[in-house]
Amino acid sequence: xxxxxxxxxxxxxxxxxxxxxxxxxxxxxxxxxxxxxxxxxxxxxxxxxxxxxxxxxxxxxxxxxxxxxxxxxxxxxxxxxxxxxxxxxxxxxxxxxxxxxxxxxx
Numbered sequence: 001x002x003x004x005x006x007x008x009x010x011x012x013x014x015x016x017x018x019x020x021x022x023x024x025x026x027x028x029x030x031x032x033x034x035x036x037x038x039x040x041x042x043x044x045x046x047x048x049x050x051x052x053x054x055x056x057x058x059x060x061x062x063x064x065x066x067x068x069x070x071x072x073x074x075x076x077x078x079x080x081x082x083x084x085x086x087x088x089x090x091x092x093x094x095x096x097x098x099x100x101x102x103x104x105x106x
Contacts (some may be wrong), residue, residue, distance in 0.1 A: 050076035
């Protein structure tokens with residue numbers, strides 16, 4: 001089992017350092033919910049609601065966005081160039097040290 005460090009900046013500007021397992025097939029949205037951060041994730045991680053939108057604040061290289069993620073972000077509020085859906089970012093060794101900021105709630 002290998003754990004990674006994820007930093008989430010909440011909507012009040014507070015930084016939270018989370019530890020996430022890479023062997024449980026989890027994503028950032030699920031990790032945030034496990035730590036009781038205010039991420040709704042209404043669709044359960046299917047890229048169908050954008051209630052887990054966040055902004056990539058670090059130089060972490062992520063996988064290309066899927067068509068589903070891009071389509072959902074086209075309909076979301078407060079979208080920036082660095083917007084991602086937390087449910088579409090799997091916990092993997094390659095994102096160790098990632099820094100994400102939660103997008104405002106609509």
